[in-house]
Each structure stands twice: as structure tokens, then as C-alpha cells.
Amino acid sequence: MPFEMIVIGASWGGLRALEAVLGSVPRHFETPIVIAQHRATQSATGALPHTLAHHSGHDVCEPGDKDPIEAGRVYVAPADYHLLVDPEGFALSTEGAVRFSRPSIDVLFDSAADVYAERLAAVILTGANDDGAYGITRVRRRGGLTVAQDPAGAERPEMPLAAIATGAVQHVLPLEEIGPFLVKTVGSERTAA
Amino acid sequence: MAIEDLARASDDLERIEVQLLLEAIYQHYGFDFRGYALGSLKRRLWRRAIGEKVETLSALQDRVLHDPTVMERLLLDLSINVTAMFRDPTFFQAFRERVVPALRTYPFVRIWNAGCSTGEETYSLAIVLKEEGLYERTRIYATDINDRVLERAREGRFPLEKMREFTDNYIRAGGQESFSTYYTAHGDTATFSPELRSQVVFAQHNLVSDAPFNEFNVIVCRNVMIYFGKTLQDRVHELFYDSLDSLGILALGHKESIRFTRYEDRYEPLDVQEKLYRKMY
Incomplete structure (x- = not known):
């Protein structure tokens, strides 16, 4: 089965970690990458995607409601919304913060796992809370591929530690190996399929 | 949970x-x-x-x-959705700069705040209109599917701890007054001035199944249709189109758009960034 999406959750220290991961994934990598990065409610629209695009060379954007999910693109959850994956595309929500976060990594992972099951890969990066721990168990239960950044090298270890503690993480990798691993695993299964 | x-x-x-x-x-x-x-x-x-x-x-x-x-x-x-007064301050700034001047030309203004939930947006609109001198000749119809949330909206009470965020938003939205003059604090609650709802009609209305009920100069429906699938969104756009006067203005949330709806060509953008559209014909 080919992978249809990679979801990534990041919090404290996430910007640098995301730049590292995206930087080692080739431009126009076919599988869409969808990111929930915790950030301030008032963050300016477009600032985070702009920075990520600038540093990684990828086509990065904040999706609008019901936007189709397109191959070769990187998407970032807009500030102060939850980003969900629906059968008909992206969906946004302003329901309350989940574990103090909006966007919530759990909400993104849970909805994507529902739609893509074993065709989903999920990655938890650095962070100082436990958002994503529930989400990654949902991804794994649905047969998806699960990865966490090695807490030892993370700017903040709490978030990958919480994910690993659930027992749902299959691969714990140093930051610099995550991008190449995704390219190899997600990419090769695509060709095999 | x-x-x-x-x-x-x-x-x-x-x-x-x-x-x-x-x-x-x-x-x-x-x-x-x-x-x-x-x-x-x-x-x-x-x-x-x-x-x-x-x-x-x-x-x-x-x-x-x-x-x-x-x-x-x-x-x-x-x-229930968790929102704030003056959420997206730039929207309210654009409302002052682009919508209010158009409204000044009308002797009486009708605004529909569709899906008003607990009323944060409705009170924000009332404050802007009051400061712009339009409030007395405006009627805001604030509707929601749920009677219970309308009751809460009618009370105009919000947690006092929210006032810092609301005040910050208000200032960033171009507010010129002291925000605290709009409410009185009792314990941990801020109660907004009854004047801010004297021109507001809170009423139950279901966007999914109810018919148009008036003609409006402005419809504000931000972050409500994001909960609808595409087919349903199209139907609600039809309802809004039928409910707007000619040259009426439709305001959507920052991440919403009329692109790819059947009504895309019936509006011209008034402010692309702030998702303000004007009905052309």
C-alpha cells in the first residue's frame, strides 16, 4: 500500500526541527506532509509557512477550509484553528483547545488516521508537553507508521518521551535521520505499490 | 475529557x-x-x-x-465553539475601514450575524458600530441553531479572566476607547452593557433547514461553515445570496472562501485577505 500522507507534530523547538526534517526531504516529494506546530494564537497568517518554505525550499502553505490535499506540498495548521483531515479534504475547527493546544497534534493525527489508516506515517518531534501521545496511538492502531525524535537530542524531550511511553512508536530516530528515513520508507513503498 | x-x-x-x-x-x-x-x-x-x-x-x-x-x-x-471578542483583530479593522463607509449611505442598516454561538462576535460588532456612530440605526440579527447558547449570548456575561485577551484584541482592531467602559466586573464575571444588545435580536435559526427571513446589508458568518461539508456549504451560500440586498456584503472567516462555490461569480472581493465580498447582482 502506498503512503498517502505524512503528519508531523512539533511544539517547543519545533521550527528548527522542522527545518531539519524538511531540509532532508527532496523538493516536490510526492507524499503530502501536514504539520501541526504549536504557536501563539496571534501568530501572523503566513509567517510560519513562509519561514519553512524559505529554509527548506518546499512549497509550504496554510490550508483553507475544504482545500483539496495535493501531492508534492507541505501544509501547516493555521494559528488558533484545529486542522483536520476529512474524506473531502482539509477541514478547520475552532472547538476548544485540546490539551491546551489549538492547533492540536492529537486532533490532526486522529482525523488523518481515520481517513488513511495504514497509508499514514506520523512523526512526533521536540516539545515540552504530551500532545500527540494519544494521536500516535490512534495512528498505530489503524496500522500506520509511527516515528518519534530521539528525546536525547531533542530541544525539549517531553513530547517524544510521552509518545514513546504509549508503546505506539515503532521508530525512535535522531533528528537528522528522520527525513532520510521518511524518504526511504514512505518513498520506496510508493514505488513498490 | x-x-x-x-x-x-x-x-x-x-x-x-x-x-x-x-x-x-x-x-x-x-x-x-x-x-x-x-x-x-x-x-x-x-x-x-x-x-x-x-x-x-x-x-x-x-x-x-x-x-x-x-x-x-x-x-x-x-x-459551542471557543472564540474571543475581536478574534482576528485585522478583520474588525477592515470592517471599520471598508464596510462601515458603505453602511453610512443607508438610512437603516440590517446585519445578520449567522451562527453567533455565545455572542463574542455579536458584541464586538455592536462596539464597532457604536464607535462609528452607526449603532442607533442598525439592527443586528444574531442567530444560532441552539436556544441555550442564545440565552448565554443574551446575558452578555464572559469570564473576567478573558478581558485581557479581549482588550488586547480590541486595541489591535483599532479600538479607541477604554475597553473596560463596555462592561462591569462582578466577582469573576464581566457583564457587558445592555446598550450593546439594545439593537440586537437574538433568535433561533437553523442555517441547514430554515428559509431566508429578511434582507440584509451585511451577513457576518465567520468560522461557522467550516463544520459543514461542501454540499451543505453550497446550500448555505445560496441562502446567504438570497438574503443579501444588492451590493450587500458577505464576511467569512480568514480560512474560508467563496472560491469553488456556485456563487463565486456573483460577488466581487472587497478585501481579499479579510474575506469580505460584495454581492454584484
């Missing part, structure tokens, strides 16, 4: 259960959630299931059908 409990969902069966539950609610209570976007709808159904201490969505269906108070609680779960 113990979010881990959501994991009880067993997937294919769950899809059937969701469909049956929505059908049952529609047939028995008349509320039609069948066209809602699935992801957030499911989250809210499960939140209610956990709240009612039932293990499956079929068990929730049993509770909802046989106990109207459970339906009431579910309706609350489905209609």
Missing part, C-alpha cells in the same frame, strides 16, 4: 453508527447534521458519548432518542 476513551471507536462499524445516529436525530428532532464535515462531528459525538458514560455511538443513539435532555446536551456540544 479522557481523550483516550475516543480510541474505543471501531472504524467501519463506527461509520454506520454515525449515519444511523444522525438519521435518528433528524427524523425525531428535525435537526439535520447529515451534511456536516465528518472529522469534527465525530469528535463531538464521542465527547457526548463519554459525557453520558456510554461505550458506543449506538448506545448514544438510544439515549438521545429516549431522553430529550441528552439531545439538548448533544446540541450544546455541537454548537
Whole structure:
């Protein structure tokens, strides 16, 4: 089965970690990458995607409601919304913060796992809370591929530690190996399929 | 909420259960959630299931059908969104700069705040109109599917701890007054001035199933249709188009658009960034 999406959750220290991961994934990598990065409610629209695009060379954007999910693109959850994956595309929500976060990594992972099951890969990066721990168990239960950044090298270890503690993480990798691993695993299964 | 409990969902069966539950609610209570976007709808159904201490969505269906108070609680779960006064300050700034001048040309102004939930946006609009000297000749129709949230909106009471955020937003939205003059603090509650609802009609209206009820100069419906699937969004756009005067203005949320709807060509953008559109014909 080919992978249809990679979801990534990041919090404290996430910007640098995301730049590292995206930087080692080739431009126009076919599988869409969808990111929930915790950030301030008032963050300016477009600032985070702009920075990520600038540093990684990828086509990065904040999706609008019901936007189709397109191959070769990187998407970032807009500030102060939850980003969900629906059968008909992206969906946004302003329901309350989940574990103090909006966007919530759990909400993104849970909805994507529902739609893509074993065709989903999920990655938890650095962070100082436990958002994503529930989400990654949902991804794994649905047969998806699960990865966490090695807490030892993370700017903040709490978030990958919480994910690993659930027992749902299959691969714990140093930051610099995550991008190449995704390219190899997600990419090769695509060709095999 | 113990979010881990959501994991009880067993997937294919769950899809059937969701469909049956929505059908049952529609047939028995008349509320039609069948066209809602699935992801957030499911989250809210499960939140209610956990709240009612039932293990499956079929068990929730049993509770909802046989106990109207459970339906009431579910309706609350489905209609509450967590927002702030002057959420997206740049929108309210654009409203002052682009919408208000157009409204000055009318002797009387009718605004529809559709899906007003607990009223944060409605009070924000009232404050802007008051400061711009238009409030006395404006009527704001603030509607929501749920009577309970309308009651809360009518009371105009918000947690005092929110006032820092609201004040900050207000200033960033171009507010010139001292924000604290609009409310009085009692304990941990801020009660907004009754004057801010003297020109407001809070009324129950269901965007999914109810007909147009007036002609409006402005419709503000921000972050409401994000909960609808595409087909339903198209129907609501038809309702809005039919409810707007010629040259009427439609305001959507920052991440919403009329692009790819059937009504795209009937509007011209008034402010692309702030999702303000003017009906052309």
C-alpha cells in the first residue's frame, strides 16, 4: 500500500526541527506532509509557512477550509484553528483547545488516521508537553507508521518521551535521520505499490 | 475529557453508527447534521458519548432518542465553539475601514450575524458600530441553531479572566476607547452593557433547514461553515445570496472562501485577505 500522507507534530523547538526534517526531504516529494506546530494564537497568517518554505525550499502553505490535499506540498495548521483531515479534504475547527493546544497534534493525527489508516506515517518531534501521545496511538492502531525524535537530542524531550511511553512508536530516530528515513520508507513503498 | 476513551471507536462499524445516529436525530428532532464535515462531528459525538458514560455511538443513539435532555446536551456540544471578542483583530479593522463607509449611505442598516454561538462576535460588532456612530440605526440579527447558547449570548456575561485577551484584541482592531467602559466586573464575571444588545435580536435559526427571513446589508458568518461539508456549504451560500440586498456584503472567516462555490461569480472581493465580498447582482 502506498503512503498517502505524512503528519508531523512539533511544539517547543519545533521550527528548527522542522527545518531539519524538511531540509532532508527532496523538493516536490510526492507524499503530502501536514504539520501541526504549536504557536501563539496571534501568530501572523503566513509567517510560519513562509519561514519553512524559505529554509527548506518546499512549497509550504496554510490550508483553507475544504482545500483539496495535493501531492508534492507541505501544509501547516493555521494559528488558533484545529486542522483536520476529512474524506473531502482539509477541514478547520475552532472547538476548544485540546490539551491546551489549538492547533492540536492529537486532533490532526486522529482525523488523518481515520481517513488513511495504514497509508499514514506520523512523526512526533521536540516539545515540552504530551500532545500527540494519544494521536500516535490512534495512528498505530489503524496500522500506520509511527516515528518519534530521539528525546536525547531533542530541544525539549517531553513530547517524544510521552509518545514513546504509549508503546505506539515503532521508530525512535535522531533528528537528522528522520527525513532520510521518511524518504526511504514512505518513498520506496510508493514505488513498490 | 479522557481523550483516550475516543480510541474505543471501531472504524467501519463506527461509520454506520454515525449515519444511523444522525438519521435518528433528524427524523425525531428535525435537526439535520447529515451534511456536516465528518472529522469534527465525530469528535463531538464521542465527547457526548463519554459525557453520558456510554461505550458506543449506538448506545448514544438510544439515549438521545429516549431522553430529550441528552439531545439538548448533544446540541450544546455541537454548537459551542471557543472564540474571543475581536478574534482576528485585522478583520474588525477592515470592517471599520471598508464596510462601515458603505453602511453610512443607508438610512437603516440590517446585519445578520449567522451562527453567533455565545455572542463574542455579536458584541464586538455592536462596539464597532457604536464607535462609528452607526449603532442607533442598525439592527443586528444574531442567530444560532441552539436556544441555550442564545440565552448565554443574551446575558452578555464572559469570564473576567478573558478581558485581557479581549482588550488586547480590541486595541489591535483599532479600538479607541477604554475597553473596560463596555462592561462591569462582578466577582469573576464581566457583564457587558445592555446598550450593546439594545439593537440586537437574538433568535433561533437553523442555517441547514430554515428559509431566508429578511434582507440584509451585511451577513457576518465567520468560522461557522467550516463544520459543514461542501454540499451543505453550497446550500448555505445560496441562502446567504438570497438574503443579501444588492451590493450587500458577505464576511467569512480568514480560512474560508467563496472560491469553488456556485456563487463565486456573483460577488466581487472587497478585501481579499479579510474575506469580505460584495454581492454584484
